[in-house]
Amino acid sequence: MPVNALDLVIGSPALQSTWIFVPTVSDHRKEQIRLEAHAKGFVGCGFSGAARLPDEPRLRDWLQRGRHGDMSYLARDLDRRVEPTLFLEGARTVIVVAWPYAAPARPSDEDWRVNLTGRIAAYARGIDYHDALATKVEELAVLVSQLYGGSARAHVDAGPLVEKSLARRAGLGWFGRNTNILLPDRGSYVLLACLLTTASIEPDDEYTSDHCGACSSCIPACPTGAIGEDATIDAPRCLSYLTIEHRGPISHSLRPQLGNWIFGCDDCQTSCPWNDPDEHADNWLNPSLAGVLSISPEEFRETYRHTAVSRTKRRGLARNAAIALGNSGNEAATDPLSRAVLEHDEALVRAHAAWALGALGGSSVGDVLRRSLELERVPPVRTEIEQALHLLRDRPA
């Protein structure tokens, strides 16, 4: 979920000359940083050295298998992904913090099909975490520089470093089979951020246990089978990738697996015994699909501007809502989809609305699709409409 790169370099020459690092047996300053991180709301704060991470062969293998899909930035300059000193020259310590977010409720499958509501992944609730965390990590950076001197630089998701591996090395938790880092007392509903510093701070022990044990619940819970036996994700199959990162049409074979996910996916986390579900559904996470499909540019800006959802853009979110309406099996989805195939200003959305109408079927759908074919000028959308008409014809009466 990368956004614009966040760079922060703290540590004026004045500060650096005032504070000289003197290693001590018991470093109270380290505990002060941990306490401050907790006071800011972080639920984990660990310290790691800045040596090169051992992940390069795993990353290379993952990339060679094309598991990164369109995220070409992940393949750029692997050294920068595993070498903290290339992110901050002279880095000697990486402080990794974990920010908790509220667990999602588990709405029943039946409910969304009746109410025609979508699902947004729980991490996206509220102000975009990139902004929220950046401010807190910047404040922590000031404290680190005051206590130890040196310079510091924050890394929140968008940077190249492999944050999960740093988190494990900083002692925060283990890699689950779903590839997320789980904290033993929190589960995986946490977001990670790093603070690199030139100060030398005693590292914590890396997290060597693995508490997945015999469990493998997340693997069958994944709607698209994106979690490999080798605990890596095939991103082009992952709904989080498809609904957020992937800009173009979603392949026909994967559309039914979206269910009602319109931004991200939590299925491999809600199925995990280390995560407790929330009891209460949150309307913001379950918006009306018809509303999202027809959302205007102004409404989209107003509703999602400061949230992570803005990353998928209005076009992407409406595309996903069209698919979810097609998956609902509910006749009430026909009207909003018919309006979209005839009138939506985005070709991508019209194309997916055509598919969704074909998937829904019903007596009025053929007429709507034929009318839209008369009006439609964009070749890929025309193809989708023709395919939807074929689907209708082939459907058993």
Ligand code: B12
């Ligand atoms: C690209 C990316 C994605 C991609 C690919 C996901 C993936 N698993 O790689 C997509 C778009 C699919 C995605 C989805 C999600 N993401 Co994402 N994503 C990233 C990003 C930007 C890079 C991850 C990466 O490098 N992947 C490459 C592959 C090869 O890495 P990997 O699968 O983790 O493989 C490594 C491990 O296998 C590791 N490893 C495994 N076992 C062991 C054992 C040892 C001993 C060692 C040393 C290493 C090791 O070695 C591999 C190479 O490093 C990071 C932020 C960052 N800068 O790190 C966030 C991040 C991983 N995502 C995050 C989140 C929250 C999500 C979602 C939950 C969002 C959602 N609800 O929709 C889903 C979860 C899907 C899933 N099951 O992974 C969080 C994870 C927080 C956590 N608790 O772990 C991160 C850290 C962002 C953040 N700052 O908080 N994401």
Ligand code: SF4
């Ligand atoms: S986020 Fe969803 S689609 Fe992606 S691996 Fe997890 S369960 Fe599968």
Ligand code: SF4
């Ligand atoms: S569901 Fe089971 S296997 Fe998957 S991450 Fe959680 S504990 Fe590990």
